[in-house]
Amino acid sequence: MRLGVIADDFTGATDIAGFLVANGLRTVQINGVPPAGLDVAAEAVVVSLKTRSCPVEEAVSQSLASLEWLRARGCPQFFFKYCSTFDSTPRGNIGPVTDALLDALGEDFTVICPVLPVNGRTTYCGYLFVNGVPLAESGMRDHPVTPMTDSNLMRLMDAQSRGRTGSVPSTVMDQGPDAVRAALARLKDEGFRYAVLDALNDAHLVVMGQAVAGMRLVTGGSGLADGMARAWGGADAAAAAAEGKPAGGRAVVLSGSCSSMTNAQVAAYRGVAPSVAVDVARCLSDPGYAEELAGWAAGQPVGLAPLIYATMEPARLREVQARFGAAEASAAVERFFGALAPRLEAAGFDRFIVAGGETSGVVTQALGIGGFHIGPQIAPGVPWVRAIGRPLSLALKSGNFGQERFFFEAQDMAD
Numbered sequence: 071m072r073l074g075v076i077a078d079d080f081t082g083a084t085d086i087a088g089f090l091v092a093n094g095l096r097t098v099q100i101n102g103v104p105p106a107g108l109d110v111a112a113e114a115v116v117v118s119l120k121t122r123s124c125p126v127e128e129a130v131s132q133s134l135a136s137l138e139w140l141r142a143r144g145c146p147q148f149f150f151k152y153c154s155t156f157d158s159t160p161r162g163n164i165g166p167v168t169d170a171l172l173d174a175l176g177e178d179f180t181v182i183c184p185v186l187p188v189n190g191r192t193t194y195c196g197y198l199f200v201n202g203v204p205l206a207e208s209g210m211r212d213h214p215v216t217p218m219t220d221s222n223l224m225r226l227m228d229a230q231s232r233g234r235t236g237s238v239p240s241t242v243m244d245q246g247p248d249a250v251r252a253a254l255a256r257l258k259d260e261g262f263r264y265a266v267l268d269a270l271n272d273a274h275l276v277v278m279g280q281a282v283a284g285m286r287l288v289t290g291g292s293g294l295a296d297g298m299a300r301a302w303g304g305a306d307a308a309a310a311a312a313e314g315k316p317a318g319g320r321a322v323v324l325s326g327s328c329s330s331m332t333n334a335q336v337a338a339y340r341g342v343a344p345s346v347a348v349d350v351a352r353c354l355s356d357p358g359y360a361e362e363l364a365g366w367a368a369g370q371p372v373g374l375a376p377l378i379y380a381t382m383e384p385a386r387l388r389e390v391q392a393r394f395g396a397a398e399a400s401a402a403v404e405r406f407f408g409a410l411a412p413r414l415e416a417a418g419f420d421r422f423i424v425a426g427g428e429t430s431g432v433v434t435q436a437l438g439i440g441g442f443h444i445g446p447q448i449a450p451g452v453p454w455v456r457a458i459g460r461p462l463s464l465a466l467k468s469g470n471f472g473q474e475r476f477f478f479e480a481q482d483m484a485d
């Protein structure tokens with residue numbers, strides 16, 4: 071094993087796994103803390119947790135248990151994967167998990183690097199941008215669970231961690247890996263515990279990939295992993311993706327993300343394909359609701375996959391949250407998707423296209439899928455994946471990823 075990844079949500083996990091496979095690394099994803107008796111043959115193992123928004127103690131203990139499993143299998147380098155929009159709060163969980171992993175490894179320094187330039191996530195002087203807009207001015211300010219209202223990664227990290235955060239600016243990235251290594255060493259000497267790595271483009275990813283080659287723990291988004299895998303170089307991407315290619319026949323689209331991009335994707339799809347909007351009030355009160363919508367989906371004609379969506383524009387979402395409570399509404403919607411997924415499988419659906427990280431976690435867990443083979447990417451950061459030992463294919467889409475016609479493109483690729 072070359073790299074062990076601990077990812078804080080399921081779409082984040084398939085995102086990074088997709089980039090590793092695209093660079094030719096044989097990669098397996100394990101959903102949940104791996105059981106002690108499990109062994110896998112792969113160059114990279116991605117452990118997918120659902121720890122982005124859970125209580126801090128749970129996130130720390132699951133991350134440490136995953137680290138121990140990876141270490142016991144001789145893994146030499148570890149990657150804590152979180153969202154490219156740094157989804158977290160002043161309580162965590164990025165800071166506390168990073169600190170716990172550093173302590174467990176006996177290290178006192180790491181990098182913070184949520185970039186993914188191909189999807190518009192860049193950092194400049196430690197400030198995070200989403201498609202050219204500061205994070206706090208992007209759609210992330212309206213996120214239902216982790217609204218992001220600051221764009222300064224040093225401040226965000228300092229608020230939720232034990233140490234101080236410095237920054238390696240893009241001008242240093244321009245000078246190459248030796249200059250970056252020297253800047254990291256200087257920051258460490260000055261007492262910083264974390265360093266935000268700037269990246270404006272793919273060339274910077276290649277530089278940082280080389281610069282962090284000797285670090286035991288790195289943290290960030292899949293752009294950093296892309297840079298690291300490119301530095302290793304020279305492998306066969308098609309062969310690495312072979313086992314994860316989509317199989318199966320009947321597809322359904324489940325959308326539980328309220329991001330701007332998912333709103334656009336739902337709008338582009340729902341006028342053309344059979345679709346139904348989820349009623350949050352019924353999620354809260356009607357135990358037969360999931361059964362009813364599974365029946366509705368099963369009754370749709372063959373053709374474009376039926377869409378079941380909780381996706382809402384920010385203004386409507388705020389109304390729903392004011393009426394039912396934000397946490398209660400989001401938990402009820404997640405419970406609904408969790409109840410729906412196994413019923414859809416029982417009705418003959420074997421390809422699930424899911425939008426939203428938490429939603430994907432709930433769906434994968436409800437289907438009882440222990441792990442994935444990773445297939446080819448539909449869009450950057452969204453590969454098709456195939457359940458290990460089960461005839462089920464899934465596309466787990468981060469709320470923010472893909473272009474407007476993503477739901478069509480996923481189906482085109484699977485035909």
Ligand SMILES: Nc1ncnc2c1ncn2[C@@H]1O[C@H](COP(=O)(O)OP(=O)(O)O)[C@@H](O)[C@H]1O
Nearest residue numbers: 214326327380399400403404426427428429469
């Ligand atoms: N209509 C809605 N009302 C309230 N909460 C919702 C609604 N639709 C989705 N949610 C909740 O919002 C959260 C979206 O998170 P997630 O699935 O991770 O999407 P993203 O990838 O955009 O972050 C989930 O907890 C989901 O249940």
Ligand SMILES: O=C(O)[C@@H](O)C(=O)COP(=O)(O)O
Nearest residue numbers: 081082085153154427468469
């Ligand atoms: O880095 C990213 O943006 C994604 O990999 C990711 O973490 C997705 O999370 P969601 O936005 O919750 O789907």
